[in-house]
Amino acid sequence: MKRAFTGGRHMLGERIKELRNQANLTQHELAEGIISRTYLSLIEKNSVHPSTNVLKKLSERLNCTLEDFTRETKDNNVSLLELKKEIKWAEGQVNLSNFDKLEDFIEKEYELNEKINEYERGIIYWVYASYAHFKNDDEKTCEYLHMAIELVKNARNVNVYLKCLTLLGQITFDKGEKVEGIDILSKALHITIYENIVSLVKINILWTIAEMYRKIGENHVTVHFCHEALELNKKLQSHHRALELEVTLSKAYLSLKMYEKAENHYKNAIKIASIYYTKFEHIAYINNLGMLYSEQGKYKEAYQLYLKCIEMLAEDDYVHPYKFYIYMHYAKACNDMGYYEEALHVIDKYAKDDETGYSNEILGDIYYNKNEKERAIEQFLIAVEGREPNYYHAMIYPKIAKVYQELGEYEKAFEFYEKSIVKIKAFTSEVI
Template identity: 25%
Template sequence: MSVIGQRIKELRKGKGFTQKDLAEDIITRSYLSQIEKGSFQPSYDTLEKFALKLECSVEDFFQEPRNKALITSQTKQKIVLAESKIENGKFLDAQRTISEITDIEDLSNYDRGLYYWIIGKIAENKEIWEIAEENFEISIDIMNVTQSHKEKVRAMDSLGYTKIKLEKHAEAFKLLNDAYEFSIQQKVGGAIKTSLLINLGFAHLNMKEYHSAIRILREAQVINQETHVYVKTGQINLLLALCYKEINELEKAEKSNKMALSFFESVEDSESKASVYNNLANLYMKFSNYQKSIEVYLMAISIFERIKHSKGVLLSKTGLAQAFYLNGQYGESEKTCFEVISQPLEEQYRGYTYLILGDVEMIRTNHQKALENYTKGFDIFESNDIWWGEEVAIKRMSKVHYELEDFQQAANLLLNSTKQNDKEDILPIFI
């Protein structure tokens, strides 16, 4: 078959024309058949007429023919390669591979579902959560019409984690529970089941169902050990530590944190190591060991600063400011608060440090300055729709008015606070 003949056939099929459709009023169908087979070369006049009917240019007939079967096969290979790179944490390589794909229309539902999951994972790695959410949802919709149960559970797991990051806790909770039930029905296990259980435990933790979270995370721990895939060990222990902290089991919380710390040290994961130090510092602060808390916060900050993790620095400095305050080191607390406030990002931390500054002024009986700081904190929380912050700020402001014997204003503020009770009551875990 000649290049021109093959291109005419490709363009004809692309328009959905039969040979008879294209040949009509131009040449005979049999003559067109011979042209497409390469037995004859059409005249330029004939090509112009074909181009008019096919809505293309004459030059299009001289382009290299496309082998759709080969292109589809190559596309599938790229998707499988990108999936492998994602599973091995090589997100930049996966992005390079997937960016080479320009057309997925001829792919099977399985391959298209996998393609959108990969796009979602790349967005997740960049913390572009809205894009990740959109692509995971598309992936799940496509996988619903396949028998690819393992891949569907994996996509649901990824979407659940994304919704947690978007603070859509109720949605994440339901989705991950549904994924768990589906995984049991379809006997999906291994690393995917472990990841699902971890995120489900995280969802229960965010919904303050701490005992349920512990049960689920322990199940993840068992599967992790049975499959000899230990990469999730640190994450499981880190979440268990948070749960134990919330139910006031200090020794178990400290043990789980130290187990997580040991794991992250062994794999040289500095960011996770700093996060564990932050959690340990929170734990020591909760149980009134403020000096120890300060020491560990400083260790977390040192690592976060070394790896240039600005959000981690702000998180730990906010906790440090609180620990200084509780330890009676008001000047150090004030200094640390201003370091956080000077940063333009992460409004929840800036808002909370204004509350700490207000607390410092209350200790100094500077009620007007305390009120000013509480109000600044409230304004930040209100403008950023951070409900837990508004609640805390209102209670602080009411306390100031009470101290000033402005009882009516104190009551009005508390009344306003109760109007927010229909909102999702999720306090941040970072403090």
Template identity: 30%
Template sequence: MNHIAQRIREMRIEKGLTQAELAEGVITRSYLSQIERGAFEPSYDVIEKLAKKLECNIEDLLNQKPKNKSLLLLQIQRDIKLAEKSILESKINKAKKIIENPTFDLLEEDTSDEEKGILYWIKGKIYEHANHLTDAMANYRKSAQVLNEVNQEKAVRSLVDLGSVYTLNNQNYEALNILNKANKLAIYEQISGQTRISLLLNLGIVHGKLNELYSAINFLEEALDLNHSMELYYKSAEINMALGICYMQLNKTDEAHQCYSKAIDFFMLINDVENQAGTLNNLGILLRQTGHLQESVEKFNKSIALFKELGKENKIVNVELELAETLLHLKEYEKLEQICCQIIEGSAEKQYVGKANELLGDMEKARKNYAKAIEYYQAAKKLTDTNSGAMSRLINKQANIFHILGDYKKSSTMLVEHMTN
């Protein structure tokens, strides 16, 4: 009698069940009898159902290391399911620990195509979480290829995640091609539910990044409608955040404010602190643009506090620069100067130091300290790419000061030289 046969028999007797009672609704009594004698090895699904009837965990039936290949394979099949469940619950490290079992490498070829495809998807998620985007894309691509023949819904899931990583990598046209392929497959196979919602969200994001804002809004609104029809809130935070960004770019400030506020509430509910902080930053920018300066400061300070909890230094600096710009509008120059000087002294990122110098230049210009303003703008230019929009902005600001000072020749020469370079 093998180990699992012995465990099933022991636990059945312990529960006071006959073979007929345990087998009912799962398998025939005679098949259970043969399993208990060790004549047949049950499939993973049968073990799962028997464990449920025995009111125990599958681990209780597999609590010793099996010595034959078939039982090792059953454990791998179980672990793939557990790892997939962990990923869906955002427990990435737990999934990673599950599949680090060296037996996976030995018996991976013996798993079904569907299990292989799911395992590639799990690995893709783990690589993406570690910001190894090239490895993530390779695994998502393999997953979609394998699953396309056996489970189209999970193939769409893998394509959506592949498109999402391309978007993260700012390869937006490649992302759009992949997501369009996923959309065609989803329509053909009539795939709905959470997979469809995730697809619509990512289509909305990539269309937004390509400045196709009305198309983006249509996809995102469709995702919200599908959630509503299914009485779900799946990815509602991300959908509302993306809608807020689109409406903000279209200067539809009321709609943007409403979407950002909803997104923040949803992120709080699911304890997604990083995205909550990011959306607070977006809302702070919107409030500044609409003249609600004190409210803007409040949102930026909340965002900074949350990013500090997470230790996200670069994101803290980014929000601090947005806060400094609002302080410029409020003419709170002392606070602005303190923030910008700290960034100049402490940040290794040249774009942040450049922006801090630019804001100090704006402050000195507002104070009519024109010579000092030009110095700060010049310091910012040294840290700015020549052909960037930021460089054009800095040159225009310097030229404007020379114009104010009556040096029209220098002002026009500076602008002409920049346009001809």
């Protein structure tokens, strides 16, 4: 179903202003000898309705007919005012991440309308770029971003330019060009300082660059940018990127082994998710706190949180790829608590189609704890063939080496310790 336009009555004043701009006339130039500039301003604001005689004189100066004053813009039969509303609406949908609502807008190709200015055309291309990014089409995203940047980079209002730089930097970083991506975000951040920008746009830039630094291991820098964003939120009395900021901070503090601070931010994330997000997202952040407790060796606390997640999942039939990991974390917690049969039951029920290797790693841990070392090695070897990244494989190799060492097979133990080192080096080079 097509989305209905808001409003529909053509506004005469808007059309006169549109035609004046097309003729490159100022209000003074159009009004001179006909009416006062103030009266023309009121006409363009639709505050007063001019007489037919005045309209006739204005049409002669604008080299148009009286009918042109009541004619709507040709594209999709939309008046200029309605067109501006449409562009503003689309910009708002991107800000709200409501990308599914944009298809009708995109089909109308408003960027071809000669009546809009360059800045508005730049907004449209930014909307297209954001939609393409949502569809995981990096080539089209970059193409539209560069078109948008050319149109808005010299505009007095820098907000759309900053949004373009933020998305471009993010894509560049994700393609593996990490230094270049950070440079683009740094440029955007410098513009906010130079232009004294204090807005949600700056908060988004701060969070994005914070995430970049976290991913290359610069966690202290991440903490700095996140706290700057939180302070700006407080100043603006907003909650923009609140959940993302809390999660990024919790991960950064976890990497820094600052467990108490990590725990506080995980709890903040849970609280925010419980109020503003879906139930599944709420469950996911409870799960994350459980992972923190597991990391600290607080197995009982972790088990209780994972059990809570499982109980909440049972209340609704969720279909989400992360659901598998929640069940596997619960199985791991059961293993940590010595509840081996429950762990095996969960894996048997929820990991039949697992291609990641994660369930096999947990099975290896269970069999090792049950002193079934040959079966443990068998599962660990399957795990490293899974599609989890190099970092996780590097964590499994020492487990294999340890079992071989305990079995007295020292050459194989050495082989897998060496493989672990190679994987860690590969992962480190990928990150840096």
